[in-house]
Amino acid sequence: MSEEKQKELGKILWAIADELRGAMNADDFRDYMLSFLFLRYLSDNYEEAVKKELGSDYPTVEESEKRTPLELWYEQNEQDVEFFEDLMRKKVHYVIKPNFLWNAIAELARTQSNELHKTLEEAFKYIENESFSTAFDGLFSEINLNSEKLGKNYTQRNDKLCKIITKIAEGIAEFSNDSDVLGDAYEYLIGQFAAGGGKKAGEFYTPQQVSTILSRIVSLDSQDPSMGKKRKLNSVFDFACGSGSLLLNVRKQMGKDGIGKIYGQEKNITTFNLARMNMLLHGVKDSEFEIFHGDSLKNEWDMLAEENPAKKIHFDAIVANPPFSLRWEPNDELSQDFRFKNYGLAPKSAADFAFLLHGFHYLDKEGTMAIILPHGVLFRGGAEAKIRKKLLQDGHIDTVIGLPPKLFFSTGIPVCILVLKKCKKSDDVLFINASEHFEKGKRQNYLSDGHIDKIVDTYQYRKEEERYSRKVSLAEIEKNDFNLNISRYVSIAEPEPIVDLKEVNEDLNKINGGIEKFTKEHNKYLEELGIDLLN
Numbered sequence: 143m144s145e146e147k148q149k150e151l152g153k154i155l156w157a158i159a160d161e162l163r164g165a166m167n168a169d170d171f172r173d174y175m176l177s178f179l180f181l182r183y184l185s186d187n188y189e190e191a192v193k194k195e196l197g198s199d200y201p202t203v204e205e206s207e208k209r210t211p212l213e214l215w216y217e218q219n220e221q222d223v224e225f226f227e228d229l230m231r232k233k234v235h236y237v238i239k240p241n242f243l244w245n246a247i248a249e250l251a252r253t254q255s256n257e258l259h260k261t262l263e264e265a266f267k268y269i270e271n272e273s274f275s276t277a278f279d280g281l282f283s284e285i286n287l288n289s290e291k292l293g294k295n296y297t298q299r300n301d302k303l304c305k306i307i308t309k310i311a312e313g314i315a316e317f318s319n320d321s322d323v324l325g326d327a328y329e330y331l332i333g334q335f336a337a338g339g340g341k342k343a344g345e346f347y348t349p350q351q352v353s354t355i356l357s358r359i360v361s362l363d364s365q366d367p368s369m370g371k372k373r374k375l376n377s378v379f380d381f382a383c384g385s386g387s388l389l390l391n392v393r394k395q396m397g398k399d400g401i402g403k404i405y406g407q408e409k410n411i412t413t414f415n416l417a418r419m420n421m422l423l424h425g426v427k428d429s430e431f432e433i434f435h436g437d438s439l440k441n442e443w444d445m446l447a448e449e450n451p452a453k454k455i456h457f458d459a460i461v462a463n464p465p466f467s468l469r470w471e472p473n474d475e476l477s478q479d480f481r482f483k484n485y486g487l488a489p490k491s492a493a494d495f496a497f498l499l500h501g502f503h504y505l506d507k508e509g510t511m512a513i514i515l516p517h518g519v520l521f522r523g524g525a526e527a528k529i530r531k532k533l534l535q536d537g538h539i540d541t542v543i544g545l546p547p548k549l550f551f552s553t554g555i556p557v558c559i560l561v562l563k564k565c566k567k568s569d570d571v572l573f574i575n576a577s578e579h580f581e582k583g584k585r586q587n588y589l590s591d592g593h594i595d596k597i598v599d600t601y602q603y604r605k606e607e608e609r610y611s612r613k614v615s616l617a618e619i620e621k622n623d624f625n626l627n628i629s630r631y632v633s634i635a636e637p638e639p640i641v642d643l644k645e646v647n648e649d650l651n652k653i654n655g656g657i658e659k660f661t662k663e664h665n666k667y668l669e670e671l672g673i674d675l676l677n
Contacts, residue, residue: 151323152330154313155179159331162306166291172335173284173412176328177266178310180419183324184236184269185244191234208249213240235427236273239265244311251307258307259300263287276428281419284412325390325424332385332416336551348388348463348514349549351589356512356559357391358598360459364510365567367602371395372458376402379457381438381501382464383408386417389431390424392461404431405457407438438500439470439493441481446504449480456506463514464497466553472496485529494519495529502538502562510540511562517544520558520626531624534571534616538562541572541601544628546580548587558628561601570613574600575632579610609634 155175163171192212193200201214216223227237240246242265250258266282293299314327329350336347348356360378363369378392383406393401404426408414414435421431436442448454470493477487481503488495494515505511519526520542533539541561548554556577576597580587600611614631622630629635665675 151314151327152334155310155327155331156334158309158313159334162309168335169412170289170291172331173415174306175310176331176416176419177282177285178307179314179324179328179331180423181247181265181269182244182310182314183423184273185238185242188230188234188236188238189243189245191230195230195233208253210240210243210245212243213246216240231275235275235429236269238273239268241265242268248307248311251304251311254301254304256297256300258303259287259296262303274428278418278428280411281415284415325420328420328423329387329390332387332420347385347551349551349586349588350387350391351594352463352514352545352549352559353388353391354395354594355543355589355597356388356461356463356514357395358594359512359559359561359601360392360461360510361395362510362602364508364563365565368604374400374402375458377405377455377457378459378461379405379407379501379504380461381407382462382497383417383433384413384463386420386433388461388463389417390420390426392459393424393426398425401430406431406433407436407443408433409435409437411435438464439496441479441500455504456509457504458506458509460501460505460509460511461513462497462501462511464494466516466557467492467494467518468497469493470496485532486525488529489525492518492522492526495526498560498562499529505562505564507564509564513560513562514557515560516553517556517558517627519560520628527624530626533562534619534624534626537566537569538564539571539626540566540568541574542626542628543574543597543601544577544632546577546587546589548583549580549589551586568604568613570615571619571626572601572604572611572613573626573628573631574611575609575628575634577628578634 159171159175189210189212192215196215199215201211201218203209203211203214207214219226230237241261247258247261247265250261266285266287270278270281287299287303289299292302332347333350359367361371361375363372375392375396378389378401380386380389383389386406389404389406393404404421406417408417414433417433421433422428434443434445441447445455470488470490472487472490476482481500482496485495485499488499498513498515498519501511501513519530530539539560540563541559543559543561545557545559547556550557574597576593579589579593579596581590581593599605600607604613606612610632612632618631619626661676668675
């Protein structure tokens with residue numbers, strides 16, 4: 143499907159959301175909308191696989207029967223259902239019962255069946271606990287089908303659900319169920335809900351243009367980016383993964399078979415569920431990703447708490463857009479934590495360096511980490527200055543990229559990207575000042591493909607360009623007390639014009655000579671008229 147068609151689908155779905163949500167909070171309606179889109183993808187993908195597997199045994203159902211072919215097959219082959227479902231779990235990694243398929247649900251909605259609400263509850267519970275080999279506990283936990291926001295009683299809620307599902311079914315009927323198509327539509331909707339939700343909603347979403355910069359950077363060879371893209375990343379990790387868009391962008395850069403396994407962590411339960419759906423919706427099998435619900439700063443994921451160097455997990459690529467300058471609770475116990483003890487604790491007023499050190503600890507020695515942070519991390523003093531100094535002296539900060547303002551939904555301030563490595567080849571730091579290179583939008587600014595290419599190309603080939611990029615030695619950074627403020631090294635201020643004082647003096651003398659000449663001539667006329675002369 144063309145890019146235009148994908149955008150058209152996204153706009154159709156957003157128009158439906160805008161029309162139907164009424165007085166409901168955008169965040170609440172988002173969860174219903176995206177869950178139904180997710181169910182449509184799972185169902186159609188499963189039915190396609192079933193059709194291929196059964197071949198000539200796949201039943202033909204008359205349109206007037208208003209039931210799915212799989213429902214008919216189950217009726218005719220009751221004794222083979224268990225074996226068939228085991229087979230499909232091996233091949234497709236999940237199973238959906240015939241009465242829980244999207245087409246069956248959509249038919250209940252179209253006919254305004256009183257059973258829709260009950261069937262949806264059963265379907266969501268089945269998908270969470272039984273569909274996949276890996277249980278997706280709580281996948282739909284944020285979707286309250288009994289919420290009064292849908293209606294005051296069962297009948298009103300059922301009617302509202304009938305209306306929503308019918309509209310969605312009609313809107314997406316003509317579009318392909320290809321994972322890229324529905325996945326892109328899902329991303330489009332997440333972006334629209336983030337834009338409409340302001341700061342709070344923007345916390346779970348990294349704009350695609352910025353996401354692409356990070357993804358392309360970590361996809362390149364770590365020691366020598368000019369060698370191009372790595373053949374494969376065994377693992378990629380985002381410890382504040384939000385809706386998972388950054389991880390999926392890395393997968394897009396590497397290709398579907400270019401990553402061994404995707405790992406993510408998310409503290410917010412709603413966003414955690416969005417991320418899991420987003421993975422599956424983009425065709426990532428449940429065995430190909432692992433998303434953990436928990437606090438990264440407290441290191442609640444047992445997999446990451448392993449202190450034995452022989453068993454400790456490392457990642458080939460790490461990307462992250464953690465919450466900016468989050469207040470946290472550093473304490474004596476954390477000061478001895480293996481992630482922080484060599485660098486010190488970030489101040490309680492801003493956990494930016496705590497997030498950075500958490501991710502950096504798990505970076506493979508041949509890997510690349512790219513993290514989005516507020517500009518304050520580049521120059522703030524105190525504990526942050528000590529952490530920054532050690533990272534620089536140890537040769538771990540590779541590149542500092544300054545981005546334009548108003549690219550994010552969650553903040554209007556300009557932010558930066560720090561690129562870190564444990565295998566840094568060069569002994570300098572590359573500074574890229576891209577703060578003036580953007581397209582202005584009504585509510586948000588954005589980066590064109592050309593702007594993105596320029597940033598990545600400058601990083602890849604370590605190019606230097608006046609008023610844009612420069613390689614700076616550690617000695618010069620040390621002279622500046624390890625301050626990484628980008629404008630110190632790559633100024634975009636317009637230089638003052640050079641003034642030639644001799645030339646200015648000559649011009650003034652010429653002007654003065656002219657004034658004297660014309661004053662004398664003028665005074666002749668004044669004298670003839672008997673008027674006081676000019677001095």
